[in-house]
Amino acid sequence: MLLEGKKALITGVANNKSIAYAVAQACKEHGARLAFSYPGEALQKRVEPLSEELGGEFVVPMDVTDSNEIQQAADTVAAKWGNVDILVHAIAFAHRDDLKGRFIETSREGFTTAMDVSAYSLVAMCQAFEPLLNPEASIMALTYYGSQKVVPNYNVMGVAKAALEASVRYLAVDLGPKQVRVNAISAGPLKTLASSGISGFKTILSQIEQRAPLQRNISQEDVGNAAVYLASDLARGTTGEILYVDSGYNIMGL
Numbered sequence: 001m002l003l004e005g006k007k008a009l010i011t012g013v014a015n016n017k018s019i020a021y022a023v024a025q026a027c028k029e030h031g032a033r034l035a036f037s038y039p040g041e042a043l044q045k046r047v048e049p050l051s052e053e054l055g056g057e058f059v060v061p062m063d064v065t066d067s068n069e070i071q072q073a074a075d076t077v078a079a080k081w082g083n084v085d086i087l088v089h090a091i092a093f094a095h096r097d098d099l100k101g102r103f104i105e106t107s108r109e110g111f112t113t114a115m116d117v118s119a120y121s122l123v124a125m126c127q128a129f130e131p132l133l134n135p136e137a138s139i140m141a142l143t144y145y146g147s148q149k150v151v152p153n154y155n156v157m158g159v160a161k162a163a164l165e166a167s168v169r170y171l172a173v174d175l176g177p178k179q180v181r182v183n184a185i186s187a188g189p190l191k192t193l194a195s196s197g198i199s200g201f202k203t204i205l206s207q208i209e210q211r212a213p214l215q216r217n218i219s220q221e222d223v224g225n226a227a228v229y230l231a232s233d234l235a236r237g238t239t240g241e242i243l244y245v246d247s248g249y250n251i252m253g254l
């Protein structure tokens, strides 16, 4: 088992379609021990039963816009486990109105919100959890191709994901001397809570089927398996990397 006894804190589980849920499931299958974070009481009611289902050991509140809450979550993990091997960042948020229409109309507040929740939060988490990270720990974030090329309507989230990916590289350098690795998985489009109600999402899915080398969309399980690889010692030579799990779509020029 690739992750035998490794302790994984999973953020971003909202329901059983969440990418984080598939990552947790795959880590569990490979022997990892799990804990889950959630932002606010509304999500607690959703996360607790899913944690039970996956054999999670505890759940902890962590709204990433609140530095105190991130520190308290790190303190809880320190008290429960003493240290941690795997951190999964699967968090993004922009105002719904900012995910349509012209990017040029993004407000200062909308830009700040998207950057804070979707990019800075990885830095804040690494800061708070640094003292708990075991040697050879693996940190990973979820990103999307809209950081590299313009995807209609992804708008301010594309900018936030570009900042997230650059943060992965700078964090990899800071944590490298401890043999802690920081990477991101750039996942192809998936039906989740975060993609529901996005105008043009079905068109994006059908473009992948038509244009991607593998001529199919990816599954949550595909991302879970890639996450197991990055979390495991098989990837001990890889840090600061963006691993595309997108049926090869990103390599195409036309």
Ligand code: NAD
Pocket: 011, 012, 013, 014, 015, 017, 018, 019, 020, 038, 039, 043, 062, 063, 064, 065, 089, 090, 091, 092, 093, 117, 142, 143, 144, 186, 187, 188, 189, 190, 191, 192, 193, 194, 195
């Ligand atoms: P999801 O809605 O299941 O997960 C998003 C999570 O972000 C939710 O669990 C939500 O609670 C959490 N979140 C939002 N604001 C938060 C805050 N302030 N503090 C803590 N948590 C907060 O959707 P998903 O598609 O599984 O998204 C997970 C990650 O995958 C995101 O980073 C997203 O950008 C990325 N991603 C998604 C797709 C896709 O097509 N669905 C593709 C590539 C990357």
Ligand code: 0WE
Pocket: 092, 093, 094, 095, 096, 099, 143, 144, 151, 152, 153, 154, 155, 157, 189, 190, 193, 194, 195, 196, 198, 201, 204
């Ligand atoms: O990262 C994402 C989704 C991020 C997201 C989604 C929402 C919807 C609900 C961030 N904030 C919010 N805020 C809400 O109120 N993806 C990669 C999925 C996604 O979202 C898109 C996409 C794709 C793909 C938005 C526009 C165009 C394509």
